[in-house]
Amino acid sequence: MQVLTISKDGIKNVNLNRRKAIHERCLNCCCWHPGEVAKCALKKCPLYQFRTGGEKQDAKLRNSAIKNYCLFCMSGQVGEIAKCPSNKCPLYVFRRGHQERIEKEHFSKRQINFHQPIQEQRLW
Numbered sequence: 001m002q003v004l005t006i007s008k009d010g011i012k013n014v015n016l017n018r019r020k021a022i023h024e025r026c027l028n029c030c031c032w033h034p035g036e037v038a039k040c041a042l043k044k045c046p047l048y049q050f051r052t053g054g055e056k057q058d059a060k061l062r063n064s065a066i067k068n069y070c071l072f073c074m075s076g077q078v079g080e081i082a083k084c085p086s087n088k089c090p091l092y093v094f095r096r097g098h099q100e101r102i103e104k105e106h107f108s109k110r111q112i113n114f115h116q117p118i119q120e121q122r123l124w
């Protein structure tokens with residue numbers, strides 16, 4: 001799925017699946033140092049076992065890991081995950097389990113809405 005996401009070089013359009021999205025999130029967490037992702041010591045982080053993106057992964061556990069990480073990110077408030085405003089987070093389109101098809105349909109529209117006020121401010 002092509003999504004705009006935050007990267008070392010700023011916002012870029014990347015082809016993400018859950019495996020890559022977790023790795024991107026971990027790179028973001030470690031200031032884009034892959035070596036630090038591998039050395040991560042936070043074994044209780046929900047993304048821990050999927051962080052390097054290289055090993056064989058259980059798809060169901062990976063899906064749950066994303067949802068649990070988002071729950072942690074939103075301080076345990078389940079309802080806030082759906083309302084997450086960080087649409088450049090690599091996990092954004094995957095944060096609600098199997099909702100990504102719906103998210104994808106609305107993603108472009110939301111991005112336009114999100115950027116519109118900023119673009120208008122620049123014009124003035």
Ligand code: SF4
Nearest residue numbers: 026029040045047048
């Ligand atoms: S597993 Fe968690 S703490 Fe470790 S790099 Fe990934 S996001 Fe950060």
Ligand code: SF4
Nearest residue numbers: 070073084086089092
């Ligand atoms: S998608 Fe939103 S809730 Fe999930 S990790 Fe990213 S910023 Fe947090």
